[in-house]
Amino acid sequence: MRPAASPLLEARALSFFRQDEPVFGPVDFALHGGEIALVEGDNGSGKTTLMRVLTGMLRAGEGEVLLDGATFSLDTMAGAVVFLGHQLGLKFDLSARENLAVSAGLYGMRDGITIDTALADVGLAGFEDEPAGRLSAGQKKRAALARLLLLPARVWLLDEPYANLDREGIALVNRLLHEHAVRGGAALVTSHGAVTFAGDEPRRIRLHA
Numbered sequence: 001m002r003p004a005a006s007p008l009l010e011a012r013a014l015s016f017f018r019q020d021e022p023v024f025g026p027v028d029f030a031l032h033g034g035e036i037a038l039v040e041g042d043n044g045s046g047k048t049t050l051m052r053v054l055t056g057m058l059r060a061g062e063g064e065v066l067l068d069g070a071t072f073s074l075d076t077m078a079g080a081v082v083f084l085g086h087q088l089g090l091k092f093d094l095s096a097r098e099n100l101a102v103s104a105g106l107y108g109m110r111d112g113i114t115i116d117t118a119l120a121d122v123g124l125a126g127f128e129d130e131p132a133g134r135l136s137a138g139q140k141k142r143a144a145l146a147r148l149l150l151l152p153a154r155v156w157l158l159d160e161p162y163a164n165l166d167r168e169g170i171a172l173v174n175r176l177l178h179e180h181a182v183r184g185g186a187a188l189v190t191s192h193g194a195v196t197f198a199g200d201e202p203r204r205i206r207l208h209a
């Protein structure tokens with residue numbers, strides 16, 4: 001797919017420091033619609049920290065983040081960026097369906113999708129009313145993936161999305177990423193495992209410990 005004029009997500013000379021020690025950076029990248037980039041690096045090189053900076057959970061030490069050409073702020077990213085981290089953001093006492101309804105109430109839904117079709121697409125048909133806390137680790141991850149599908153966010157930030165998934169689940173993540181890119185979305189993905197996307201070979205952003 002031909003990149004749009006303005007990147008959906010851009011980092012310029014982005015760095016993060018803890019007690020004046022650099023954790024990562026400076027990092028530069030520009031992700032256009034239709035592009036997926038893999039963040040690579042050894043344990044402790046700062047992949048999760050980069051994701052947290054990009055979601056606004058941590059403040060960058062130096063540099064800037066642009067979303068759709070505008071300087072990043074919590075207001076501009078709300079609804080435009082969705083983050084899947086180690087904490088899946090599920091309320092365990094709510095059902096899978098209720099969890100998605102809460103997210104949809106906050107951020108809206110993509111055209112042509114419903115909560116139940118999103119759950120069915122990730123293999124959770126029949127588990128809609130199960131409290132999220134009673135789902136297996138892989139099923140919880142699938143419920144979190146259904147949220148990615150449901151929300152209209154064009155930028156996905158996925159931190160270790162393959163963790164806890166079986167082979168079929170890994171293929172599911174790759175399919176969802178491919179479909180997201182075809183729809184014009186962009187994604188940044190951290191992973192230790194082998195990643196095989198259906199589309200073009202992903203870009204690689206390397207962090208150094």
Ligand SMILES: Nc1ncnc2c1ncn2[C@@H]1O[C@H](COP(=O)(O)OP(=O)(O)OP(=O)(O)O)[C@@H](O)[C@H]1O
Binds near residue numbers: 018042047049
């Ligand atoms: N809350 C924290 N307080 C202090 N140091 C932290 C904190 N979180 C992470 N770090 C440190 O920041 C560095 C980067 O951690 P980060 O989790 O971003 O790495 P990572 O590349 O995601 O690692 P992994 O591959 O092991 O998941 C590490 O040295 C880690 O010890």
